Structure formats: structure tokens, C-alpha cells
Amino acid sequence: MPSIDIGEIKIHYNRTGSGQCLLLFPDKHLASSAYQDEIEFFSSRFEVVSFDYPFTGQSSHAIKYPDEREVDTWGFLADLACHLLVELEIDRCLALGVGGGALTGLHFAGKQAHQHNISIQGLILDSFLADFDTRTLHRWLDVREHYYVRNEKALQAQHGEDWRQVLDEDTRCLRRLADRGGYAVVDQILNAVPCPTLLTGHLSDPALPGLAAEYARISNLISDCSLYLSANANHPHLERPFMWTDPKSFRAVVNLFLENTSL
Numbered sequence: 001m002p003s004i005d006i007g008e009i010k011i012h013y014n015r016t017g018s019g020q021c022l023l024l025f026p027d028k029h030l031a032s033s034a035y036q037d038e039i040e041f042f043s044s045r046f047e048v049v050s051f052d053y054p055f056t057g058q059s060s061h062a063i064k065y066p067d068e069r070e071v072d073t074w075g076f077l078a079d080l081a082c083h084l085l086v087e088l089e090i091d092r093c094l095a096l097g098v099g100g101g102a103l104t105g106l107h108f109a110g111k112q113a114h115q116h117n118i119s120i121q122g123l124i125l126d127s128f129l130a131d132f133d134t135r136t137l138h139r140w141l142d143v144r145e146h147y148y149v150r151n152e153k154a155l156q157a158q159h160g161e162d163w164r165q166v167l168d169e170d171t172r173c174l175r176r177l178a179d180r181g182g183y184a185v186v187d188q189i190l191n192a193v194p195c196p197t198l199l200t201g202h203l204s205d206p207a208l209p210g211l212a213a214e215y216a217r218i219s220n221l222i223s224d225c226s227l228y229l230s231a232n233a234n235h236p237h238l239e240r241p242f243m244w245t246d247p248k249s250f251r252a253v254v255n256l257f258l259e260n261t262s263l
Contacts, residue, residue, distance in 0.1 A: 003058070006083045012058035013051035013084060017043025020121070021090050023081065024050040025108070027099030027241070028073075028174075029144055029167055031057030031158035035098070038243065041251060045258075046094070051084060053077055056166055057158055069173065074100070074185075078107035082116040092119040094195075098241050102128035103185060109197075110189035122261050123197040124254055127205070127234075127241035129214050130185040136209060137178035141171055143207045143239045190221035197225045198257040200242050200250060204233040228253045 003012045014032065022042050026032050032039075032050035039048050052059040054077075063069070069076055081104070085093065097105025102125035109120045132140065148155055148167050155163045177183055199218065205211045212229055219225040230242055230249065243250040 004084065004087050006080055006087070007064070009054045009064050009080070010060040011051055011054065011080065011084055013049060013088075014039075015088070016040075016048045016050070017046055019046045021085075021093035022046035022048050023085070023093045023095045023108075024048060025077075025081070025095065025097035025101030025104045026050075026053070027101050028053065029056075029100075029148060029155075029170060033057065033158055034154070037247070038096070042096070049085070049088070049090070049093070051081070054080065055170065058160075061160075061162060061166060063169070072107075073173065073177070073183075074103040075107045075111070077104045078112040081108055082112045082118060085118055086116055091117060092121060094122040094124070095120060096124045096126075097128070098126045098243065099128055099239065102126060103130065103183075106130060106185050106189060106193065109195060110185075110192040114192070114194070120193075120195045122195050122258070123193060124257065125197065125199050126243050126250070127201045127208065127211075127239075129208050129211065130190070130218055131182075131214065132178070132184065133182040134178050137174065137182045139209075140207060140239070141174055141178065143237070145171060147238055187221055190218060191223075193222045195224070196257070196261045197222050198254065199225065199227040200253060201229055202234040202242055202245070203229040203231055206234065206236050207239040208234075226257060 003010050016039055031052045039050055042048050055061055095105045105125055109123045113120045159166045199215050201211050203212055215227045219227055
């Protein structure tokens with residue numbers, strides 16, 4: 001993967017395929033390489049730009065800008081994504097966000113992209129909540145920790161030998177956020193999302209309680225919003241995005257969304 005320096009942070013990224021840009025926002029504890037199947041699928045139609053968040057993957061692991069990271073984690077990541085696109089001379093794109101990456105995608109589409117003169121043409125968001133109270137965020141982090149203690153080899157391949165230190169530090173940061181009352185994407189950002197948006201997930205998802213009601217709330221705030229909820233329940237103890245539990249259905253829903261979206 002090539003890299004680029006943004007504000008003293010080395011960001012590793014990859015560009016695959018051709019056509020209009022599709023920017024991938026991974027879940028916060030995963031590197032972009034975890035989504036290789038999705039990158040290959042979408043690169044048949046788009047130029048997929050994937051990147052590793054700072055402090056993870058092949059990007060710099062040194063902690064920079066701790067205040068921004070603590071105050072608004074996902075807004076901070078969305079701003080870095082904008083700087084990456086500007087450096088790559090990309091001024092229009094679609095975006096795909098998964099899990100915690102969906103929160104970054106919302107900030108990107110509803111705030112930062114406009115500030116950097118980037119036109120966002122469509123937004124696909126899978127398996128997330130935009131409003132975490134203290135208890136829900138702590139429980140989500142509990143589930144995430146169960147995942148990464150059981151996937152040592154995969155996470156070491158993504159983040160390197162210090163993978164456990166990387167993920168433990170990220171978890172501590174989010175635990176502090178939970179202790180301060182949780183986190184919510186403000187309505188002003190949701191109202192400002194300017195593009196057709198697709199929300200996907202499981203109707204019943206123990207890791208993301210109340211997902212159907214949350215999607216209904218979000219769809220009332222985003223002016224052009226569609227949603228698809230699978231009737232199959234998600235794993236009772238592990239967080240698994242819909243795109244991985246049923247990739248065939250996920251891709252069919254996304255293809256239908258794209259066919260009906262003016263790009």
C-alpha cells in the first residue's frame with residue numbers, strides 16, 4: 001500500500017479499480033485489509049479508495065492530536081479522510097461505512113466533505129447506531145473485545161506485532177467516551193447529509209439493541225434515506241455486520257440502491 005503524510009501522520013491507502021471513487025470507512029478496530037472481499041466486489045464498478053485509520057493497520061501507530069481524538073473521534077477521522085482525498089485530487093465520491101466506520105461516514109457526508117469542497121454522491125452504511133448511551137457503548141465495546149481476543153492471527157496481520165496494544169488503547173479511548181455519557185451524531189449532521197443514503201443491518205442484533213428504531217429515527221432526519229433490515233438475527237454474542245453475515249443479500253440490496261441512485 002502507498003502512504004501519504006497528513007499532519008505528521010503517515011496514512012496508508014490503496015486505490016483499486018476504475019470509475020467513480022468509492023471511499024471505504026472500516027470499522028474502528030479493523031484495518032482496511034479486512035474488507036478485501038468488498039473491495040474486490042466494488043472495484044469492478046468503482047475506483048475503491050481504502051485506507052487505514054491513524055494508530056491502526058499500516059498507518060502510523062504513534063498517538064497524535066489526542067485532544068481531537070478524545071473529543072470527536074469520528075469527526076477527526078472524517079476530516080483526515082477529506083485531506084486524503086484532496087491530496088489524491090479526488091473531489092467527488094460515494095462512501096461506504098461499516099460499524100463504527102458508519103459514524104465516520106455520517107460525519108464525512110454531513111459535515112467535513114462540504115467543508116473541503118468534496119461532492120458526496122451516495123452513502124451506504126451498515127450495522128451501526130448513531131446514538132450510544134453510556135451502557136450501550138460499554139456493551140458494544142465488551143462485544144468488540146470478545147471478537148479481538150478470538151481473532152489474534154487476523155488482527156496481527158492487519159495491525160502488526162503490537163496489535164493488542166493498538167486495540168487496547170483504542171478501547172480505552174472509547175471507554176472514556178462512554179464514561180462521559182456516550183456518543184451521538186448530532187441531528188444537524190444527519191439533517192445535512194446531501195445524498196441518497198442506504199442503511200443496512202439485522203432486524204434483531206444483540207450487539208446493536210434497538211437498531212430498527214434507530215434506523216427509523218435516522219431515516220426521518222436524512223432527506224433521502226432507504227433502509228434494509230434482514231429478518232435473520234445476528235450472532236447473539238459477536239458483532240458481525242450484515243455485509244459479512246449475508247454478503248449475497250447485502251450486495252443485491254446495494255446494487256438495487258445504486259441502480260436507483262443518480263451518480
